[in-house]
Amino acid sequence: MTVRAQAVTRLVNHQPVKDAQTKTYVRLVLPKLLIQVALLDVDICGPSIPKIMGLEGEQVHQSGSGWSPVYVEDNLAVMSIGFLLSSPDDAVIWRGPKKNGMIKQFLRDVDWGEVDYLIVDTPPGTSDEHLSIVQYLSGAGIDGAVIITTPQVNNRKSCDEGKSFLTEVPDSPAAVAYQNIVQKIRDYCSSNSTSDEPC
Amino acid sequence: MDSSEKGNLDQVKHVVLVLSGKGGVGKSTITTELALALRHAGKKVGILDVDLCGPSIPRMLSVGKPEVHQCDAGWVPVYADPQQQLALMSIGFLLEDSDEAVVWRGPKKTALIGQFVSDVAWGELDVLLVDTPPGTSDEHLAVLENLRKHKVDGAVLVTTPQAVSTGDVRREITFCKKTGVKILGIVENMSGFVCPHCSECSNIFSKGGGEELAKLTGSVFLGSVPLDPLLTASLEEGRDFLQAFPESSTYTAISQIANTLLSSLDA
Numbered sequence: 001m002t003v004r005a006q007a008v009t010r011l012v013n014h015q016p017v018k019d020a021q022t023k024t025y026v027r028l029v030l031p032k033l034l035i036q037v038a039l040l041d042v043d044i045c046g047p048s049i050p051k052i053m054g055l056e057g058e059q060v061h062q063s064g065s066g067w068s069p070v071y072v073e074d075n076l077a078v079m080s081i082g083f084l085l086s087s088p089d090d091a092v093i094w095r096g097p098k099k100n101g102m103i104k105q106f107l108r109d110v111d112w113g114e115v116d117y118l119i120v121d122t123p124p125g126t127s128d129e130h131l132s133i134v135q136y137l138s139g140a141g142i143d144g145a146v147i148i149t150t151p152q153v154n155n156r157k158s159c160d161e162g163k164s165f166l167t168e169v170p171d172s173p174a175a176v177a178y179q180n181i182v183q184k185i186r187d188y189c190s191s192n193s194t195s196d197e198p199c
Numbered sequence: 200m201d202s203s204e205k206g207n208l209d210q211v212k213h214v215v216l217v218l219s220g221k222g223g224v225g226k227s228t229i230t231t232e233l234a235l236a237l238r239h240a241g242k243k244v245g246i247l248d249v250d251l252c253g254p255s256i257p258r259m260l261s262v263g264k265p266e267v268h269q270c271d272a273g274w275v276p277v278y279a280d281p282q283q284q285l286a287l288m289s290i291g292f293l294l295e296d297s298d299e300a301v302v303w304r305g306p307k308k309t310a311l312i313g314q315f316v317s318d319v320a321w322g323e324l325d326v327l328l329v330d331t332p333p334g335t336s337d338e339h340l341a342v343l344e345n346l347r348k349h350k351v352d353g354a355v356l357v358t359t360p361q362a363v364s365t366g367d368v369r370r371e372i373t374f375c376k377k378t379g380v381k382i383l384g385i386v387e388n389m390s391g392f393v394c395p396h397c398s399e400c401s402n403i404f405s406k407g408g409g410e411e412l413a414k415l416t417g418s419v420f421l422g423s424v425p426l427d428p429l430l431t432a433s434l435e436e437g438r439d440f441l442q443a444f445p446e447s448s449t450y451t452a453i454s455q456i457a458n459t460l461l462s463s464l465d466a
Contacts, residue, residue: 044336045220045333045334045335045336045370046220046221046222046333046334046367046370048221048366048367051366088366088369088370089369089370089372089373090370090373091335091370091371091373091374091377092335092370093335093336093339093340093374093377093378094335094336095305095309095336095337095340096304096305096306096308096336096337097305099305099336123222123333123334124222124223124252124253124332124333125222125252125253125332126252126301126302127251127252127302127303127304127305127308127337128304128305128337130302131302131304
């Protein structure tokens, strides 16, 4: 079953911003727009999507048309290696080639159905998973990437590295820097601060 | 066994891996602060930064982009202080363009890490801290394979309080058990936020996940470090936070963790 995705957006996450909770805020918006969304978790060693989406313990089923993803809502399908692990303590201690094979299977063997947006959550860094997903999706055409960061200068450098990695991905209006955490602190502090000076 | 390989790590008394299941928990920050705390305690410390895709320690220690020199025994590490008590080797030193991304697949990363572990002329060290990227993959296996000839004392696991982070650290614990690495303890980072204006410590990310995880898995809880903007600013500017803010609660937290770690290493 092929992924008939009209638009593919990739989320590129750079260190130290692999707090998947930050990216979930972005992902939860799209399904509300009544479009078919597929969320693919290619963080093979650290699959956080099942927990964040409230899908811990869900299993993946196989049928004649392939693996069925787990549906959060009718129009939001999710696939992660987390669904294939039997215990929260199971570690995936795999080298690059094996991780690449798993990613290929996710794209080829999962019965995604008709999809408007395929969103791919990646681990931190610029390595096997990132190279493979770009390579495997090159035929489908990747629309672009969203880079998520926090304000520290150290992370700006990571974003620059992310941008340099993305030179093979076409320029996209979807590339946005989403600054999180600082807003959370500001919101919290402005409601709890006893000082006049804003934090 | 190659004699230079044996020599390069032979005078290193203790090797400690710093691991996390999750990215963004502040592992490099904790590695850097632990190294500074151990140095303040009079120890000779080395940091091996094997996070090939995201090497951040050179900036945190304000060593810039020095040239890496070779000697008969191998690569000479870069010293972060004039007294040469804190040595560092990072892939960051070998990159020509500081904005250049290291886009390497597993086998290439494995090969370079092999060189890093064997060919750096560390000399005499009390503790070598090995900063790793998040996960349980090529880099981690490469470090352990290459350190097999030398004793690894164990690993410090870094988490943040949220369940998502501790969930990934549980996998890291499994990794340690499967590979025979002793877990020296768990550090909970970003545990509470110290506001520089109102001086209150508020738990914006919840608290206690790391301590619960330690109890659940029978591991030692080394301590918690708050999210401190003064620490963040020091790291961005490459300043020694421990020297600049010795009165802060964050300083106390980090020093206590370092002391507990030293006691378990010397035991």
